[in-house]
Structures are given as C-alpha cells and as structure tokens.
Amino acid sequence: MPELPEVECLRRSLAPHLAGRRIVGVTVRDGRLREPVREAALAALLPARVAAVERRAKVLLVRLASGAALLVHLGMSGRLLVEPASAPWRPHDRLRLHLEGGDRLVYHDPRRFGRVVALAPGEGHPLLAGLGPEPLGEGFGGAHLARAARGRRRPVKPFLMDGRVVAGVGNIYACEACFAAGIHPAAPAGRLSAARWERLAAALRAVLAESIAAGGTTLRDFADAEGRGGLYQLRTRVYGREGEPCVACGRPIRRLTQSGRSTFYCPRCQRW
DNA sequence: AGGCAAACCTGTAAGC
C-alpha cells in the first residue's frame, strides 16, 4: 500500500497528535510481523516525549527526546491510527502505543508485512541503509538518475523502484512517472539520453507531489492517522487502468509483468 | 555483479 506519498500523508496527519506529547506505554497483542516485535525493547524506551515525526523513503520515524526512535514500516497493508482509549481491539490490530492524556496509537496490519522497531540513540536499520536520495529533496534530478543508470541494462521501471537509486518509489508511482515522461517501462535504463532522464526526474517529482496533495492513493488499505483515505487512485493515468483509453491518445492501456509486478503503460505514448 | 522469481501472510475479487 504505502509508497512515499502515503507515508508522507501519514506523517503529516500524525505530527499534530504526537509533537511534544509523551508516549507512556506499549501493549503488544500480536507481534508476529515481518520482523518480530520486541515488546521489551519498545517498553525500555518509554515513557518518552516525541521530538519529531519524520519520514525517509517509505519509513516513518518517531524521534524521541531521548535520542531513541520508533521505526514504523507499513509493509503492504499497515495502518497507524490515533484513536480514543475507549476503542476496542479490532481484528488485525497488532499493538498499541499509549499517549499521555488517554489517546493511543494503534498499529493495524492484516498481512503482517510491516514492522515496528525500537531504535536506540544512533542505532540504524537495514531499511534505512544504502538508500538513494529523496526524490523531492536536494541531490535528486536527471543527472543523478543518468549517473546511476550508466551501464545498466535493467528496464527503467524496475530501476526506478530500486531504493538504492531513488528512495520511496513503488509500483504505482514508477508506472505513473514513466507515463508522464513518455518513456516505455521496459526501455533499458543505460540507454536513455540525459534529456529523457531530466524529463523522468521532473515527471516523478510532479506525480509524487500531486499524490501528496490528493492525500495519497487508497486502493484498499491505506489511511492516514485519522483513518481518512486518499484520492489519487482517481487521478492515475495508467496504474490499474488496463483496457481503458489512454488520456492522451485514446489507445487502450496495456499491462505487462516486470520482475513479478504489474506494469501499466500506453503503447503509443511511451517510447523506447 | 546484476537481475529475476519466489517467499513472507492475509484478504478480496473474479472465474468456474
């Protein structure tokens, strides 16, 4: 579910609830996530005041005043919701973080692909290691993509989804960026011109910014801290639209499989 | 080294 725009929308909706507030306890109901939840390690960080709510790639980081942090990755179906202390456990609620004043944060994840990890001050995590630049930040652009692609035969869409190349881009936005730039998703990365990399970098930034403004994409599971879904699924040009007419030329959108993932594209507007 | 398929787990939708 959650690529960069979804995690950014979660971060923004969570920050007003958490900034400056104290987390006073944790209750793990079912810690069998992608990485087993270590309840004792989480409890050892608490109570603690939240210093900041940050995002890197698809990872949410709740920075604590002590210098420790809570790392949350939503996997495919995770949610992190603010709820009143009176709310009952629902199916697939995995753990609760208790906030001073009574509310709580509940981590909910049907597929269990997510993670909630306690990070000691200065401690890293494999999800944060070796990441490329943030596509909406400094240090990202066509020149960076061109450099990273030099000599690579990998198709451009899976190339964009490689977090070591650029952080936070998943299947939906890789498809949408290729369409917006007029680049065929199967074109070998190492063969694109500098001008086309510039177009692709600009298209990626535009697509991500548009999705954040729309509250992200909610295909099924995604919701922000208030439980609100996003609307970008109504604005995708190719993702999930196999057989529908292309918004630019009217030809039917096609689907192909790359690295085991569905790719949607327009065979006329997107060229090698 | 680079790139791919499969695996992790569960729910839903489509097909028969």
Next chain:
DNA sequence: TGCTTACAGGTTTGCC
C-alpha cells in the same frame, strides 16, 4: 452458493 485461482501498494533471499 461454494470452491479455486489470481492478485495486491514492499522487501528479502537465493538462484542463474
């Protein structure tokens, strides 16, 4: 209606 199959936003592992 009920069973079976395919597929889903991410990441890691292991194989070629």
